[in-house]
């Protein structure tokens with residue numbers, strides 16, 4: 097059944113393709129800006145390297161042990177009297193939430209690639225009007241690009257792991273890295289570069305509070321694609337005899353480096369133009385385009401490269417968000433891959449349309465609940481709540497429920513006894529306890 101496996105490098109690129117996405121280039125810089133920089137980055141890095149990396153290794157471990165969809169994987173690994181743990185496999189349904197806002201943003205990116213080629217806004221006021229008009233009134237163009245995004249995503253998945261996912265990632269990921277390297281080389285010599293470094297790494301407590309911690313931790317899960325069976329699913333197609341620990345560490349480091357590099361590029365440009373880093377979600381779509389314009393011809397090239405990089409990163413992630421559900425339908429419900437892909441894509445497409453409309457003037461009043469519209473709710477629920485919960489459930493399953501011999505035999509050869517013990521300690525105690533306390537704080541049971 098599984099002649100269809102990733103090579104080692106194919107897996108690393110596909111898993112990195114999943115991890116590196118809007119989270120790194122769009123979300124990380126703007127939430128860093130909103131939460132004051134340095135301290136926020138520190139909490140994010142600590143969560144990524146202690147909790148995130150351990151859960152990532154855990155997902156690759158069980159995925160590669162079973163070579164099945166996420167539900168079957170957990171079911172098969174659970175002891176006979178605890179088969180109900182298989183329901184944790186259904187965390188892939190979180191993907192449906194993410195897929196509602198993710199392709200909407202991919203649509204914006206497509207629009208901005210075209211805009212960069214045709215005509216960038218010449219100043220900040222104009223840029224803001226342009227983005228807001230697009231977001232709030234230009235329903236047709238938004239739906240057009242949104243639909244295009246879905247077609248690319250669904251087409252690739254329908255082609256399967258090797259011919260679709262691996263092939264696309266093998267092209268897009270190296271291109272993405274080259275583009276970011278070009279942008280980085282350019283920004284290193286800008287005046288704003290040192291200020292960008294200072295902003296990202298120098299502790300600033302002013303805008304940092306307990307909800308910043310939740311955003312940072314939620315983002316650590318989101319950025320690594322963990323807690324929703326994506327990495328389990330990709331690892332199910334991993335070739336045997338791959339050093340899964342080394343592969344995991346490589347992906348986590350790539351994801352982190354790319355987020356930091358994206359932050360440096362964006363903040364260098366922003367500070368060189370004496371702009372504010374705390375502009376929220378519009379940072380990339382409002383502030384940057386006007387700055388690119390003011391740079392002259394070089395700015396146009398930079399803009400095109402930047403938005404293409406963003407599109408590549410986002411498409412490879414969106415694919416990995418859909419794949420676990422598709423794989424489940426293919427393996428457990430015996431659906432042909434094409435049918436599975438198009439059914440799931442259709443449902444996500446319809447929900448995403450609601451998220452898209454919730455941003456527009458004509459519909460926003462009907463599609464807003466409390467302080468957030470549907471678009472923001474989908475984002476918040478998936479990354480700040482569902483993914484961390486999915487992550488702890490998995491940590492508990494691997495740390496307590498599954499036979500310890502399985503993880504020991506598979507991991508010790510690659511990481512040694514000592515690191516295995518540290519890993520197990522994080523899975524059993526550090527990850528569940530810290531996320532649990534954070535959730536209690538979030539729903540207001542305890543306050544810090």
Ligand code: PHE
Nearest residue numbers: 115117118119120318319321
């Ligand atoms: N990790 C991706 C990003 O940083 C988002 C993602 C989440 C992808 C969950 C797959 C699964 O943008």
Ligand code: NA
Nearest residue numbers: 115116119319
């Ligand atoms: Na990421």
